[in-house]
Amino acid sequence: MTAMTSSAATPRDYSLIGRDAQRAVENGLAAAEWYHTDIPRKQMKELMQRSDQPAIRDTIIWLAAFAVSAAGGIWFWGSWWCVPFFFAYGTLYGSSTDSRWHECGHGTAFRTQWMNDAVYQLACFMIMRNPVTWRWSHTRHHTDTVIVGRDPEIAVMRPPDLLRVVLNFFGVLDAWHAMVDMVRNAAGVIGAAEKTFIPEQEQPKAIRVARIWLAIYLTTIALALYMHSWLPLMLIGLPRLYGAWHHVLTGLLQHGGLADNVTDHRLNSRTVLMNPVSRFIYWNMNYHVEHHMFPMVPYHALPKLHELIKHDLPAPTPSILAGYREMIPAFLRQLRNEDYFLKRALPPTARPYRDDLHGDTPMAAAAE
Amino acid sequence: MSDWVEACAADDIDEEDVMRFDHAGRTFAIYRSPDDEYFATDGLCTHEKVHLADGLVMDDIIECPKHNGRFNYKTGAARGAPVCVNLKTYPVKVDAGKVLIQIG
Numbered sequence: 001m002t003a004m005t006s007s008a009a010t011p012r013d014y015s016l017i018g019r020d021a022q023r024a025v026e027n028g029l030a031a032a033e034w035y036h037t038d039i040p041r042k043q044m045k046e047l048m049q050r051s052d053q054p055a056i057r058d059t060i061i062w063l064a065a066f067a068v069s070a071a072g073g074i075w076f077w078g079s080w081w082c083v084p085f086f087f088a089y090g091t092l093y094g095s096s097t098d099s100r101w102h103e104c105g106h107g108t109a110f111r112t113q114w115m116n117d118a119v120y121q122l123a124c125f126m127i128m129r130n131p132v133t134w135r136w137s138h139t140r141h142h143t144d145t146v147i148v149g150r151d152p153e154i155a156v157m158r159p160p161d162l163l164r165v166v167l168n169f170f171g172v173l174d175a176w177h178a179m180v181d182m183v184r185n186a187a188g189v190i191g192a193a194e195k196t197f198i199p200e201q202e203q204p205k206a207i208r209v210a211r212i213w214l215a216i217y218l219t220t221i222a223l224a225l226y227m228h229s230w231l232p233l234m235l236i237g238l239p240r241l242y243g244a245w246h247h248v249l250t251g252l253l254q255h256g257g258l259a260d261n262v263t264d265h266r267l268n269s270r271t272v273l274m275n276p277v278s279r280f281i282y283w284n285m286n287y288h289v290e291h292h293m294f295p296m297v298p299y300h301a302l303p304k305l306h307e308l309i310k311h312d313l314p315a316p317t318p319s320i321l322a323g324y325r326e327m328i329p330a331f332l333r334q335l336r337n338e339d340y341f342l343k344r345a346l347p348p349t350a351r352p353y354r355d356d357l358h359g360d361t362p363m364a365a366a367a368e
Numbered sequence: 369m370s371d372w373v374e375a376c377a378a379d380d381i382d383e384e385d386v387m388r389f390d391h392a393g394r395t396f397a398i399y400r401s402p403d404d405e406y407f408a409t410d411g412l413c414t415h416e417k418v419h420l421a422d423g424l425v426m427d428d429i430i431e432c433p434k435h436n437g438r439f440n441y442k443t444g445a446a447r448g449a450p451v452c453v454n455l456k457t458y459p460v461k462v463d464a465g466k467v468l469i470q471i472g
Contacts, residue, residue, distance in 0.1 A: 048424040
């Protein structure tokens, strides 16, 4: 790992309709050609193959865990015994849905498309991401990963807003913004930034979903008032707050502290080895370089893909803890110098980073 | 008058697979379906100009490798987000073990 600074002279403008959005287009960073490790077609085909079986198995376990934890929380409601059940329920609701939304949005979890769609809609509701808006924003994220002014899903911008990061471990700001967006969309308004990535013909769908969701939340609140109890909200809505911690814990590692404005996922994404429970919750998105390089490979094939191409990738970060040990100091450095980032070292077997592709980006700058 | 152009040998493509064919500055995708029929479309996804030949063929669907946009490669019909614009298709025939496409 090498510490680097970029040559950017002015603060970054993350607006999708701002100065850096225009600059990214002018510099050829928008919808650019990205680096890929060479994989023979036969092997790639095998890796891309879809199967319902792994996701059906995982989804049965997932839904059963929801049912058991919700039942325990309801049964023990009013005593401290409900806490571990709601902890599990909240983590499923506010964290595991992040990966289910993501994988089913790619259409890779199941071979059968309606199954992808069903889990996608359910997970989107729980994670509070409009299924139309976020399908398109994530498309842009894959086209222009961590390109300033183009990528709408940059979790930690520079300089980092660490208060925002901490609050999001409890879902506070994300849920607030999601609610504001939902009410705005339900009122029939699509924002200017949203219009940059949602095609016009898709925008009415985003409005329709927002109206349905708003009705569900209003019904839940009415039920809570009628019952004089927080319980309905503990089951719908609030778990997005008290259960968000795991998806933020893992999600920050995806790109945090790494390069921006480059066209090589080895530079701006991080693969982290994780425990089996986190991998179940996260559906193997810890193999994040691999996922970005080959987004059509299903989650259950990512470990195999990792083995196949690891000779060409930076060594994986060995644990969540190790990831935070490198990322937090990088965030702190970026408070003083937003151009600072971590450059991941490649093994001798890898094809080197192409400085010619990153000529006016951080890659061309001198090490700090 | 449209010409028939030899794209590849029929055996060059596995069943339920696709291969790229470039001709006269244009790029095409040639498909072999699970029931051993051949089809051809424009080679680039209508969403963001990615080569479909790097994607996955499942039954009568080609899935783009970049954003998983799907098309019916027999008709060119876009099958959901993020693709909204249909693919152009081309007539195909197999003659003496060669796959020929009619480029308009």
